[in-house]
Amino acid sequence: MHYVESGTGTPLVLLHAFPVDARMWEGVRTxxxxxxxxxxxDQRGMGQSPPHESAVSESPSEGSPWPAEREPSPDAAAEDVLALLDELRLPSAYVAGCSMGGYVAMALARRAPERIEGLILADTKAEADSAEQRDNRLRVADRAEREGTAGWLAGDTLPGLLGRTTRHRRENVVERARTLVEQQPSAGVAWAQRAMAARPDSSGTLRAYEGPALVVVGDEDALSPPESARGTAALLPRGELVTLPEAGHLSPLETPRAFADAVRGWLDGSG
Incomplete structure (x- = not known):
């Protein structure tokens, strides 16, 4: 599994959205x-991480056991994250996930809640897809494998991923997002869509999670809107909600400083 590491202190894992990679977090990370x-x-098959083969990190350790090929699911992606923590000998970490990354973060909370110091869910939702949403994901996966993604994936996804303020006033963010989408391998896009289509309802997982939790949502998010985020926060026994102005579904990419400020403020308040 390819990853970028910086800073010192308490470990924080940032799990990216679909269909981009870990570079969406650059502003927040710094x-x-x-x-x-x-x-x-980079989650399985996205960015520089392979879709099926044994994952390889920036600093691989000899003999590190990485999950082998698995049926697409957020739980398979969560196993990759747990393997990364094991390789780095980290017993636990804060975990933040945006959109698809939130599904993986919830899978981590389901499989190994003791490894999560605190949970940050951004522009994501606990419920599973409807039948119509699931069918659409599978169609996109099939098309990506059949045709590749050039010429249609960015055009189909960016209007829903980015808030109206970003689309109208942040041309550099729009172009950055377009570049990230267009650089994703078609096999990874297909794997991720099938993984999201297979995800279970995670409402019970969030109700059972006893650690501190922050739900962040852009006030212009049309895919996981603020009212949905309020419901997600209400599921969490120690959940807090922050709404970011002038941000859409990729709030960490669109307004990185505001996102980072929300995380710092939450930590200061919950600590």
Whole structure:
């Protein structure tokens, strides 16, 4: 598993959204590296991480056991993250996930809650896909494998991923997001869509999670809107909600400083 690491202090794992990679966290990572040892992995098949083969980190350890090929699911992606923590000999970490990364973070909370110091869920939701949403994901996966993703994936996804303020006033963010989408391997796009289609409802997982938790949502997020985020925060026994102005579904990419400030404020308040 490829990852970027910076900073010192308490470990913080940043799990990216679909269909981008760990580079979406660059602005947040640089804002938080004075307080955290930040780890931003490319999830299975995205960025520089392979979709099936044994994962390889920036600093691989000989003999490190990494999960082999698995059926696509957030739980398989969560196993990759646990393997990364094991390789780095980290018993626990704060975990932040945006959108698809939130599904993986919830899978981690389901499989190994004792490894999570605190949970940050950004622009994501606990419920599983509807049948219609699931079918659409599988169609996208099939098309990505059949045609590749050039010429259609960025155009199909960016209008929903980015808030109206970003689309109208942050041309550099729009172009950055477009570049990230267009650079994703089609096999990884297909794997991720099938993984998201297979995810279970995580409401019970969040109700059972007893650690501190922060839910962050962009006020212009059309895919996981603020009212949905309020419901997610309500599931968490120690959940708090922060709404970021002028941000959409990729709030950490669109407004990184505001996102980092929300995390710092939450830590100061919960500590």
């Amino acid at each position: 804002e938080l590296e004075d307080r955290f040892r930040v780890l931003a992995p």
